[in-house]
Amino acid sequence: MPFSAEDWAAIALTLRLAATTTVLLLVLCTPIAWWLATTRSRWRGPVGAIVALPLVLPPTVIGFYLLVTMGPNGPLGQLTQALGLGTLPFTFPGLVIGSLVYSLPFAVQPLQRAFEAIGPRPLEAAATLGASPLDRFFTVALPLARPGFITAAILSFAHTVGEFGVVLMLGGNIPGVTRVVSVQIYDHVEALEYAQAHWLAGGMVLFSFVVLLCLNLTRRSSSAIS
Numbered sequence: 001m002p003f004s005a006e007d008w009a010a011i012a013l014t015l016r017l018a019a020t021t022t023v024l025l026l027v028l029c030t031p032i033a034w035w036l037a038t039t040r041s042r043w044r045g046p047v048g049a050i051v052a053l054p055l056v057l058p059p060t061v062i063g064f065y066l067l068v069t070m071g072p073n074g075p076l077g078q079l080t081q082a083l084g085l086g087t088l089p090f091t092f093p094g095l096v097i098g099s100l101v102y103s104l105p106f107a108v109q110p111l112q113r114a115f116e117a118i119g120p121r122p123l124e125a126a127a128t129l130g131a132s133p134l135d136r137f138f139t140v141a142l143p144l145a146r147p148g149f150i151t152a153a154i155l156s157f158a159h160t161v162g163e164f165g166v167v168l169m170l171g172g173n174i175p176g177v178t179r180v181v182s183v184q185i186y187d188h189v190e191a192l193e194y195a196q197a198h199w200l201a202g203g204m205v206l207f208s209f210v211v212l213l214c215l216n217l218t219r220r221s222s223s224a225i226s
Contacts, residue, residue: 002196002199003196003199003200004196006175006179006184007184007196007199007200009175009176009179010179010180010181010183010184010200011181011203013092013176013177013178013179013180014161014180014181014182015161016092017092017095017096017099017160017180018099018156018157018158018160018161019157020096021096021099021100021103021156021157021160022107022153022156022157022160024096024100025100025103025104025106025107025152025156026107026149026152026153026156028100029104029107029108029111029152030111032047032051032108033107033108033109033111033112033114033115034111034115034137034141035047036048036051036108036112037111037112037113037115037116038115051104051105051108051109052105052109053105054101054102054103054104054105055105058165059102059163059164059165059166059169060165060166060169062098062101062102062165062166062169063098063165063166063167063168063169063170064169066089066094066097066098066101066166066169066170067089067169067170070087070088070089070094070097070170071087071089072087076088077089089170089171089172090170090171090172090174090177090178091171091177091178092177092178094170094171094178095167095170095171095178095180098163098166098167098170098171099160099163099166099167101166102159102160102163102166103155103156103159103160103163106152106155106156106159107152107153107155107156108152110148110149110151110152110155111145111148111149111152112148113148114144114145114146114147114148114149114151115141115145115148117145117148118140118141118144118145122140122141122144123136123140123141126139126140147218150218151215151218154211154214154215154218155211155215157211158207158208158211161181161204161207162182162204162208163180163182164182164183164186167180167182167183168182168183168186173187181200181203181204182204184200185197185200185201185204188200
């Protein structure tokens, strides 16, 4: 068999992590993206820069500071211990938090661009018909921003699948708990098991191609509709 039991466990864990992260990102990033797209606040620039930080920071830097923050002496770690939850590093919930931070701009930026592309006219027209701000958001803005949600979901899922530095720093290499596909490939290479590494790496290449193809098809369909 091309994949061992440990390989399948890593694949299942990676898909679970990516799916959980994607759903949470879409929920958490929608209000952030809407605020960035519509606000005139002077804080728009700094907040946008903070959101984009994971694009330029090395993953090991993000992983290190998350490890310190969620560790036993960190503020989040002390809070989780006080709540009886223990510490989050080297656990699946810890990986989810790290993935949320690391993939944040891949969800916020497509949503922000989609909201900005709507423009004020559809919302103003809905306001003249008596729609409240909340109604305008749910019945006008969200449906029109659908292509942005699809792009954000695809990018967030794919980016989480490809994580290495953050998950290794924050989760280590625990089979069935924190060992994702990228770490499993690293283990195979380190053990000179190149055949097994080829199968997993080739799967990642194929997955990346499918992701890019889906993005192109989404953009084409969006252009055709507009």
